[in-house]
Amino acid sequence: MCLGDLTYAYVLGLRSGDAYETRDGYAYYRSGLTCLERPIQTTPVQSLDRAMGYVKIGYGGATRQIATCEALLAQCRDLRSIDNSAIELCELARGASDLIVDARSLSDSFNLISYPILKQAGGILCDLAGNSLDQVAIAKGQTVDYIACANAVLRDRVLLSLRDRGDHTYSDES
Template identity: 45%
Template sequence: MDYLPICSSIAENLTTFLDTIPYQNQSILQGKAKQEIDHKASEIIDSCLADYPINLYLQGEHPKLNPHANYSIFVDPIDGTSNWLRQVGDPSFVMAIAAKSSDVTLGDLNFAYVRGLRSGDCYYGTQCAAYFRSAHRQDYTQIYCHSQVSLEDAIAYLRPGYHRAKEALSGSFPLWLCCRDIRSVDNSAMELCEIARGAADFMVECRHASENYNLLAYPILKSAGGYLVDFRGNSLASLSLESEYIVDYVACGSGYLLREILHIIQRWEQNHEKTFRNFLGEIERENQVWGSQIA
């Protein structure tokens, strides 16, 4: 299979479809709009891949298994549909491929492709190298995680969204105080790619709310020299992809910075996290009482 042209073609078809949706229609009830867009995106991907001997895994759907499959393809048609509806961030088309048909793990992926549906920026990664093409340039250039900054100079993706601020703060509070810059737009694939090219330094996901399909850009990060680990520093390469489930993680572009982050998180967990979680619970209860009095 010629991976890059296939991914590029699907991304073009998906972009063309999204461009036909009038903006005023995107302001309708978001649950319905999201379902309609995701359904149409799945139809486009099914059609483009119909003739290939593959097992197809689309996020949120039952896998389509082929007894003659030579490859497994994993797709998040729109990583960030809610952001697309709001016209913010950089929702992405994400596709990853493994040259095996069963027992596929994150480390088995030998290709990944990410295209920003608002920016037009593209990334892809093989087992050997990772590449980036800005929407303003024609050619792909190789990218590396060249950042060697300390935590106080780091640009971080720390994510309190979707009513998960309590979990995010409980798991990573000291990092919020130590970083140079904190961002959060909840487009996981694009954020991993930005770490891969050194535009950001690390991301911590500790909300107990992010699915393993949010990590399909892993080959890009890995080939650029980045790390993806759990909170004990263990690689997530053995993470299964054949079903969807929640996973917390740290993604980082520097081994030096990663060690610093893990040290802080582990010390926080051992000495302060329980007390802080109780404190957040007290605030939450007080807000509920205050809210009931206002009502």
């Protein structure tokens, strides 16, 4: 089975009680505080200087991650790491962030099983070269470096930033 074969996902945040689910072609978020449920979609943010996102630096992968994302770190409004990959993909799907980059060569394909939620909310998941991850096998030991973005324009700008390591003069106009 590949990531693109997944059509259903349910993710429960054990700390927050927030729940995310795909149903009938839509992605939904249920607040752990209010128990209110609503359909979700990614943000329309297209410029890096307005983008907030997550970069993975834990579990011994910080050196590779920072080297890969150096230019991006200087260009984005805010970058952090808050939780596991499944929750972070769901946060992106509901518009709480705009992008995620994991370039540590440490995440396995099971970390991406919430992909249907991101996809139904309008988000994009690709490798560090911009190729879709739909054909990546969900298998033990299968590590995946990835970019997840709210939209194609932002994905293209993240890719440009990753290719443009060391040049911190990139400026967005939109």
